[in-house]
Amino acid sequence: MLRAALDQSAGEGLGWINALVDARIGKAIRLMHENAAHPWTLEALADAIAMSRSAFSKRFKSLVGQAPLDYLLRWRMRLARDQLRRGATVSATAAQLGYSSESAFGHAFKRVYGRAPKRYWRGQATGEKFPNAPNKLS
Template identity: 45%
Template sequence: MLALVGTTSRLSVGLVAGGEWALDFDPPAAVKFNAVRRGSCLLIVDDVVWPLAEGDCFLLTRPQRFVLASGLDVARRPAGPVFAAATGGIARTGSGDDVFLLGGRFDFGARARELLLDALPPVLHVPGGTEAAATLRWALSQIDAELRDRPVAARLVAEHLALVMLIHILRLHLATTPPAGPGWLGGLADPVVAPALRALHADPARAWTVADLAAVSTVSRSTLAARFKQAVGQGPLDYLTGWRIELAADRLRRGDGLAAIAHAVGYGSQSALSTAFKRETGRSPREFRLAPPPAER
């Protein structure tokens, strides 16, 4: 799914702070992340406070204002001028350097909001001190080392490591937080549905039946159908159709031929794909291809 929605990462300048300080950030245009590499501070979003300790990180999955601060009663200053004045890749505020935050953003394609981001909470906080977060700590340490030591291609390596960090954040979220509602993330969290869902994603062109998927999950057809509908919000074959159309739409955007797309996503002919595509999207593949691309998130 991350590959389908075109996930990329970009690191921003770091933040060093000390004493009493508070920065008010405008709503980020993309998914914002920060990790506390040294010290501690507060994250405040919509008057909700998250204490951040060394090793913690967070994602903001919605465009909303947020504050990073040493305390609740500190006067806030706009973050924009502070970061505009950064030198050597570091922005500074307050007095001293007892706090250091590493940050950046994740950019996604136009379908990310519906397919991924709406299934996540607005603020995703991951404590860094747990055993489950060991790989996340490793990724952050490697990013830190790349940016500090500046070997050849350091920024490229660091931004790829940020994608590794994102995957581990999502894994930890799935492992520790019940899904807020039905969807594919809910399906991955269900031990019965997850094997069937992974099978559909791995081989969308196969002529799957509910019996085939039930065998993958080692349950009866009726059990799989009921659990899939409860966790994902639709039946397994309806989900497969939607997934095939998402894959087809992505390949249409990239300019692939209709015959090759039809074969790759499990339709026996171009006409069969065209019929299914128009039924699901309201547009023919040709109309979809000619339409201007939607804005990225």
């Protein structure tokens, strides 16, 4: 994951690793990483680092290259993908990441990876190749 993040940020000055040196944005990233299941909102993250929502969102995007909640979604889905690779069930993964339903989790997973998590989970047993998340959310 570290290598992918460095590759993503190379030459662009973007990426969460570069943002970690910013005291406030780094703290927001650490909060998301430490408690991905928390029902974070833009307002809650901005309050946690003592910034206005608009200033936080603008600074985060300028440093990381994506909006805070898009970043959080992708982080959760990376965690989900790793859990599914290790054989966790879709329902257990959804619950562990704070989703209120398997359906809500499935929609989020498909938004990032283009496939339903159950298809991914089944593909692990058959050795099906599965792509990494795209760089941008649509």
